[in-house]
Structures are given as structure tokens and as C-alpha cells.
Amino acid sequence: MTENSSSESAESGTNEHFLRGLARAFAGAVIFAFTIIMTMEMWSLGFSIPPYRLIIYILVSIPLLVGLSRFVGFEDTENLADDIIDAFVGYAVGFISSAALMFLFGLVDFSMSAYEIIGKISIQSVTAAIGAMYAQSELGGAADKNGNKKSDKKKEETNYRGELFLMTIGAIILAMSPAPTEEMYLIAFKMSDIQTILLVIISLLMMHAFVYSVGFKGEEQEQKKWSLWLLFLRFTVVGYAIALLISLYLLWIFGSLDGMSLKEIIKVMIVLGFPAALGAAASRVII
Numbered sequence: 415m416t417e418n419s420s421s422e423s424a425e426s427g428t429n430e431h432f433l434r435g436l437a438r439a440f441a442g443a444v445i446f447a448f449t450i451i452m453t454m455e456m457w458s459l460g461f462s463i464p465p466y467r468l469i470i471y472i473l474v475s476i477p478l479l480v481g482l483s484r485f486v487g488f489e490d491t492e493n494l495a496d497d498i499i500d501a502f503v504g505y506a507v508g509f510i511s512s513a514a515l516m517f518l519f520g521l522v523d524f525s526m527s528a529y530e531i532i533g534k535i536s537i538q539s540v541t542a543a544i545g546a547m548y549a550q551s552e553l554g555g556a557a558d559k560n561g562n563k564k565s566d567k568k569k570e571e572t573n574y575r576g577e578l579f580l581m582t583i584g585a586i587i588l589a590m591s592p593a594p595t596e597e598m599y600l601i602a603f604k605m606s607d608i609q610t611i612l613l614v615i616i617s618l619l620m621m622h623a624f625v626y627s628v629g630f631k632g633e634e635q636e637q638k639k640w641s642l643w644l645l646f647l648r649f650t651v652v653g654y655a656i657a658l659l660i661s662l663y664l665l666w667i668f669g670s671l672d673g674m675s676l677k678e679i680i681k682v683m684i685v686l687g688f689p690a691a692l693g694a695a696a697s698r699v700i701i
Contacts, residue, residue, distance in 0.1 A: 438549035440502060443511035446587075451515050451538050455594040459668060460534025461527075468536060470668050475540040478586070479504050481579055482547045500547070508543030509535060528644070541590050574648075581653045581695025584697030585660040589690035593664040602681040610681055617684075617691040618656075622650040624695035650695075657681055657690035 450456050463471075479501035480494075513535045522531050592598055603614070625645065647685045665671050671679050673695045 433550075436507070436560040438509045438510055439546040442549030443508050443542040443546040444515065445506070446548065447512055447538055447542035448515060450541050450591050451512065451519065451521070453595065455596070455668075456505050456537060457521055457534060459537050459594055460522075461530040463533065463537065463667075463669060467667050467669070468533060471540065476501060476505070479543055479547055480585065482544065482583055485556070485580065486548055488675070499545075500528060504546040505539065505543040508541070509539040510654055511546070512542045513537040513663065541587075543586065547657060561648040577649070578652065578656060580697040581694035582656055582660060582691040582696070585657045585690040586693070588693030588696075589657075589661055589664055592689060593661070593686055594670060597676075598670065598682050598686050602678065602685045605681065605685070610684055613688060615660070615683055618650060618654055621653055621657075621691050621695040622646055625649045625653070653694045654687070655690050657694045658687045660694075661686035661690045 480497045483497040483500040483504070513522075516538065517534060522534050524531075602610075603657075622645075662679075665679075665682060665686060670682065674682070
């Protein structure tokens with residue numbers, strides 16, 4: 415009798431833990447997704463984006479979600495298999511959340527073709543999935559399967575490659591919303607070459623201010639031994655390069671670079687690189 419009661423209690427605790435994690439995931443997905451769902455350019459991308467770009471976009475997001483699960487997530491994970499499961503559950507939560515919001519707002523309905531419905535939801539679901547994975551840090555922290563609060567040990571022990579990965583995710587988060595909008599081209603068109611160079615300098619200075627003041631937990635002891643210039647090259651310059659690459663990738667995926675000259679591409683990449691750089695630099699604060 416006692417053994418049965420203990421078994422039922424453990425099973426109930428596990429189910430409650432899973433349901434709480436799932437609720438956090440849906441809340442995180444909605445928080446992250448609603449801003450881009452309410453952006454008109456993202457609606458049109460659902461049926462205008464070429465299928466191969468949409469497939470690339472979704473496929474690239476999966477390893478990013480797997481990696482993100484190592485640091486945050488709505489469930490505690492112990493190995494790669496758990497992280498993969500966590501990532502696919504996160505994407506499923508993102509897809510369902512995006513579908514529910516888009517139907518609620520009247521942005522998709524059954525009079526549309528299946529391709530348009532799936533395309534519109536899929537293009538939004540990546541951001542929602544990232545929000546689901548961020549549920550742990552944004553909504554008070556996850557607990558392990560015994561009900562204890564999940565430790566931040568993984569983040570504290572993050573190595574250099576891990577820090578660069580977190581900077582990549584941070585860049586994606588802040589660059590995602592403005593990337594498909596016309597304002598990116600308009601700003602780039604209005605800026606002179608000197609203003610563009612100044613924006614690069616300001617972006618680097620802004621990033622370095624974050625890197626120097628916030629620091630990276632996994633590298634704090636080593637940073638004390640580095641000169642200011644080495645810190646600038648190792649984190650700030652590399653982080654800004656990541657922000658520019660993420661900007662270029664998102665602009666290409668969303669078709670924003672089609673028909674542009676090389677100079678125009680560079681300018682709009684630098685413009686989007688500003689919020690991407692801020693996201694990369696603030697990745698530790700966000701998480």
C-alpha cells in the first residue's frame with residue numbers, strides 16, 4: 415500500500431512538473447511571438463517566401479533550439495537526447511501558439527490555401543519556439559523533476575564557444591522583428607556613407623560597454639588577465655561579426671536583399687546589425 419502510494423505520488427509530481435513546464439513554454443511563446451505576428455510584413459511572407467528558404471529557415475532553427483536547451487528551457491535536461499526532445503517540443507509549442515494567435519486575430523482562416531496557412535504559421539513559429547525555450551529564464555526559472563529549482567550551473571560554466579552561441583541567439587531575438595520591414599531599407603537609403611561608418615563605430619562601442627560591464631560568467635577569471643584590447647577583439651569584434659552575419663542571413667531569408675546592389679546590401683545589413691549587436695551584447699542579461 416505504501417509503495418503504491420509513493421509511486422502514485424511520484425507520478426503525480428512528474429505530471430505536475432511537466433504541465434508547469436508546458437504552461438511556461440506556451441506563455442514564453444506568446445510573449446515572444448505576438449510582436450512579429452502583429453507585423454504586416456510577416457503576414458505576407460507566409461505566401462511570398464520561396465519554399466526552399468522557408469525550409470532552410472526551419473531546419474536552421476532546430477539545432478539552434480537544441481543548443482539553447484543546454485542553457486535554458488522549460489524542462490531540465492541531462493543529455494543531447496533530452497535537448498533534442500526539448501527542441502522539438504519547443505517548436506511544436508511555438509507552432510501551436512502561433513496558429514492560435516493568428517486564427518484569433520483573423521490573420522489566417524480556412525478560406526486560404528493550405529500552403530498559405532502553413533507558410534504564415536511556420537514563419538512565425540521559429541520566434542515563438544525560441545520564446546518557449548526562454549520560458550525558464552523569463553518566467554522565474556524551471557524546476558527539476560524532483561521539484562527543486564533548476565541550477566544556473568550550465569550558464570556559469572559556459573565556455574567561449576557557448577558565449578558566442580548565446581550571442582547568436584540574442585542577435586536573432588532583437589533582429590527578427592525589424593528584419594522583414596521596409597523601414598530597414600528606408601533608413602539605409604537615408605543614411606550617408608559617413609553616417610553608416612558612425613553607426614558601425616557606435617554599435618561596436620555599445621557592444622563593448624555591455625561586454626565590459628556585464629561580463630561573461632564562464633570567462634570572468636580569464637578576463638581579469640586580459641587587456642582591454644584583447645577583450646575588445648575576443649568578444650566585441652567577434653560578437654559584432656556574428657550580429658552582421660545574422661542580419662545578412664535574416665535579410666536573405668525574408669527576401670529583403672533581392673535586387674539590391676552590393677553597397678545597398680552592406681548598408682541595410684549594418685542598419686539591421688544595430689539591434690542585432692544590441693541583442694548579442696545583452697544576451698547574458700536576457701538569459
